[in-house]
């Protein structure tokens with residue numbers, strides 16, 4: 001039985017002057033999950049996040065927070081954590097003071113906020129920088145402060161708009177580890193991101209948006225099915241292939257030549273692999289076959305290349 005939803009987005013629409021930024025978007029974020037909002041630049045992710053945070057209002061549709069018993073509630077500052085896309089902290093105030101201030105605004109005592117902030121600064125390699133002003137920190141370190149500010153008070157739901165932005169790969173991995181830990185401790189996480197390899201490791205469920213609409217939605221397995229391909233087989237040949245290899249493959253299978261001695265077979269989930277493998281071994285002069293699940297990165301590129309990404313008015 002899946003956990004009950006903590007956030008229900010229903011048929012949400014958002015227009016700006018000349019742009020229809022969010023078009024009939026519906027999904028639920030379940031309590032205790034890591035939910036990823038993906039999509040190209042301009043897909044409508046931040047517009048949606050800003051509406052969830054109550055910074056702007058939907059033109060149509062509804063956004064509802066629900067308690068564990070299913071009752072709708074209006075979230076209070078302690079319930080939510082928010083990492084905005086644009087950095088929103090005071091630039092010329094020491095970082096510890098900023099963190100304690102925001103912790104207190106969200107219901108923490110000064111003492112708890114100070115203790116927790118110091119703990120997080122240590123965890124994120126910023127011990128000793130407590131009294132530095134935000135704008136003296138590097139971009140990645142400013143992002144760490146913004147992240148600490150979003151989760152310091154241990155909200156029920158943390159909404160992280162591009163948390164990995166500006167971080168080097170080591171720090172991206174550190175954030176990945178911390179986000180997992182927070183989730184294991186009971187925090188629900190809704191995040192948007194462009195780093196498909198990280199999301200593949202992190203997210204329980206995913207929504208892929210394009211031009212304001214949802215194009216794929218579900219677990220990674222479900223998204224592979226919706227995209228039409230689940231598995232890819234790379235075939236390396238000893239001698240160049242004939243002009244038309246593997247004629248009459250089953251419906252849904254696609255053959256893509258890469259070079260005269262290499263090709264890829266893309267296969268849908270429900271297609272039996274063994275008859276295809278036997279054909280490959282009989283008809284091709286094979287050196288190696290490499291079979292793998294299609295990565296989220298490739299699903300993303302294939303889905304969006306086929307559709308185009310330009311936002312329409």
Ligand SMILES: Nc1ncnc2c1ncn2[C@@H]1O[C@H](COP(=O)(O)OP(=O)(O)OP(=O)(O)O)[C@@H](O)[C@H]1O
Pocket residue numbers: 016017019021039040041042043044045046047048085311
């Ligand atoms: N305040 C605004 N006024 C006018 N248009 C806006 C405003 N905010 C966003 N838009 C437009 O709405 C569309 C969706 O933008 P949004 O920032 O939600 O996309 P996004 O998916 O978050 O993109 P990115 O990955 O680049 O952050 C874009 O065409 C953008 O130009």
